[in-house]
Amino acid sequence: MELSEEFILELTQSQQRLFGFLFKRLADREQAREVLQRTNLVLCRKADNFELGTNFKAWAMTVANYEVMAYRKTQARERLVFTDEVFAMIGPEDDEVSAGQSDRLVHLSHCLQGM
Numbered sequence: 018m019e020l021s022e023e024f025i026l027e028l029t030q031s032q033q034r035l036f037g038f039l040f041k042r043l044a045d046r047e048q049a050r051e052v053l054q055r056t057n058l059v060l061c062r063k064a065d066n067f068e069l070g071t072n073f074k075a076w077a078m079t080v081a082n083y084e085v086m087a088y089r090k091t092q093a094r095e096r097l098v099f100t101d102e103v104f105a106m107i108g109p110e111d112d113e114v115s116a117g118q119s120d121r122l123v124h125l126s127h128c129l130q131g132m
Contacts, residue, residue, distance in 0.1 A: 024064050027073040028057065034074060035081055042085050044101065052088050056081045 020028075035056060040049040059080050060067075067076055 018065065020061060020064050021069070023069055024067065024073075028060060028077075031074050031077050035077055038078055038081055039085060042082075043088070048088070052081070052084050055088070056084045059084060 032053070036049055036053050039052050039056070040046065043049050043052060056077070060077055063080070067073065
């Protein structure tokens with residue numbers, strides 16, 4: 018199956034929006050990237066189902082939504098899966114630690130320059 022130039026153009030132009038859509042639902046960049054790749058594969062496999070001239074973004078978002086549901090279903094089978102509430106609790110603390118470490122690195126850099 019060969020993809021049309023118009024389909025490829027629509028697909029590439031929608032990547033940022035699809036990633037944002039997925040990231041909002043998964044709250045994890047790596048998971049969003051993984052599901053984006055899966056979504057792109059499905060979109061390419063089902064390219065014949067898309068009618069050129071119709072709303073590509075709506076169609077792609079629908080496919081992405083189904084891919085999120087499938088991904089969450091497979092993740093739920095894993096032994097250690099954090100709920101959204103746990104991710105929310107973990108997130109802010111990580112940001113504070115990163116900011117604190119960043120401040121320490123700046124101070125350490127200034128100390129080393131003074132030697």
